[in-house]
Amino acid sequence: MSKTLKGLFLVTDIGFIMYWVITALAFIPNEYLYQDYTNELLVVWNWSFFPLDIFISVTGMYSLYLHKRRNAKWKNLALISLTLTFCSGLQAIVFWIIKSDFDLMWWGPNLYLLLYPLFFIPKLLETKEAFAES
Numbered sequence: 001m002s003k004t005l006k007g008l009f010l011v012t013d014i015g016f017i018m019y020w021v022i023t024a025l026a027f028i029p030n031e032y033l034y035q036d037y038t039n040e041l042l043v044v045w046n047w048s049f050f051p052l053d054i055f056i057s058v059t060g061m062y063s064l065y066l067h068k069r070r071n072a073k074w075k076n077l078a079l080i081s082l083t084l085t086f087c088s089g090l091q092a093i094v095f096w097i098i099k100s101d102f103d104l105m106w107w108g109p110n111l112y113l114l115l116y117p118l119f120f121i122p123k124l125l126e127t128k129e130a131f132a133e134s
Contacts, residue, residue: 001067001074005120009064009078012085012113013057020050045095049088056084079124082117089113 022028023046037043059081066074092110096102 001064001078005078006064006067008116008120009060009081012116013060013081015109016053016057020053049092052084052088056081056088059084075124075127079121082121082124085113086117086121089115 059077063074063077063081066077089110089112093107093114096107096110
């Protein structure tokens with residue numbers, strides 16, 4: 001696992017946990033909330049990401065743990081984490097597109113979630129395929 005991927009896993013996984021703690025405690029200032037935040041349906045939509053985001057964090061951090069222990073299964077968990085991270089970002093971006101809500105404060109983090117896995121998924125798949133062929 002590259003140092004870059006390790007760092008991105010930590011930033012993303014800890015970031016998700018921090019976001020949900022901050023959200024649960026209502027610590028995000030009103031001026032940074034997304035448009036129509038008081039709309040109950042949008043609040044439910046946002047919370048619908050909670051299980052996915054936490055699962056991403058668990059698989060990412062467990063992948064780091066397995067890598068540190070030199071357990072080859074880290075790649076499987078890394079692929080799961082990266083794929084679900086991509087999906088989380090994609091779902092949010094598509095929602096904001098359909099809603100015609102272009103707020104960089106919310107687009108930025110979700111574009112990050114959408115794009116960063118794309119740099120690592122192919123590399124992990126290549127190493128898994130090479131290992132399977134030998």
